[in-house]
Amino acid sequence: KTTSEKLSMEEFLVDALKGNVILGEPRNLACLAKTWKGLSSKTCPQEMDENEGVLLVEKLKAVDYEYREDVHWTKCQSLLGTGSFGDVYKMEDKQTGFQCAAKKVRVEHFRAEELTTCTGMMHPKILPLYGAVKEGLWVTIFMKLMEGGSLGQLLKQRGYLPEDRALDYLGQTLEGLEYLHACGVLHGDVKADNVLLSGDGNHTVLCDFGHAAHLHPDGGGKYLVTGDYVPGTETHLAPEIVMGKRCDSKVDVWSSCCMMLHLLNGCHPWTQYYNHPLCLKIAKEPPPLREIPPSSHPSTAHVIKAGLEKEPTKRASAAELRAKVYTALQQVGGLTSPWRGEYREPR
């Protein structure tokens, strides 16, 4: 199909989907999500009650082309966490009893990239998407429930992590990033809050595509600080982002090593040495290598140095860094510490 034919196919598809919730394909959801961007309460009043979307798993059942909160599904007890522009709840489908997680975002804050970047993603280290619906001025995104909670919550409970655990979680995160980057997607907000754990604490998935971006196919960088791009967590921002330069997948590698410092120290990098605004320091100062704990194994320090190169072209890729992490993990004697060991007072 030519581009124009494909476009009309997409328009035809969206036209059929408007006002309905169906069990469908990831690409159906990606097309529909693009029509949700930029809606606001100023839109026509009937939009207020509109219910449309695409569910991707059988266990979430639309009824007569509808899937409404408290009618077809309901939030379970408390809040699980808060993502970029949205709260995350445990939910249950009233017909099937199936439970998963749901993130609710106001349409004004919804970025289509949160769905267009992760629809069709299938990887053991990436959080599976189960579908999304718009109901009035809310977009609800359904996803797999991760019983172990987030790495950010684990850090709050444990202070900081033993070196082998930190290396193992960094390695798994880099596996997920390697896949995302191969799919031409940049995550944009890699941090402990966006790494979720299995019930036994041994497996991680990357989540929250609220800051994600599609990379140019030519591999050339993208000007992130434009349009509707919202920067990720300030302490984890790469120098090229704060300097408004073209960015590519290397920004996620920088953030992953900021996360590593957070895992090893129990506090975000830069915050013990500088006041806000941190972005000026990130641009001007050398990388925060002095924050690598002196007790770390030299090969752990080597990993962090390779990921905190200020010049993106000199910085390791996710694949290169993952290989270094696995060498370091061997050097420290492999994964031996329990995931919920004793509390460690942040350094």
Ligand SMILES: CN1C=C[C@@](O)(C#Cc2ccnc(-n3nc(C(N)=O)c4cc(F)ccc43)c2)C1=O
């Ligand atoms: C595939 N997909 C679809 C939406 C997405 O962009 C997201 C997200 C997000 C952001 C912050 N937090 C959580 N979060 N999810 C869970 C869970 N699934 O169990 C969770 C559990 C917690 F304890 C804390 C935060 C949590 C999930 C995305 O990635």
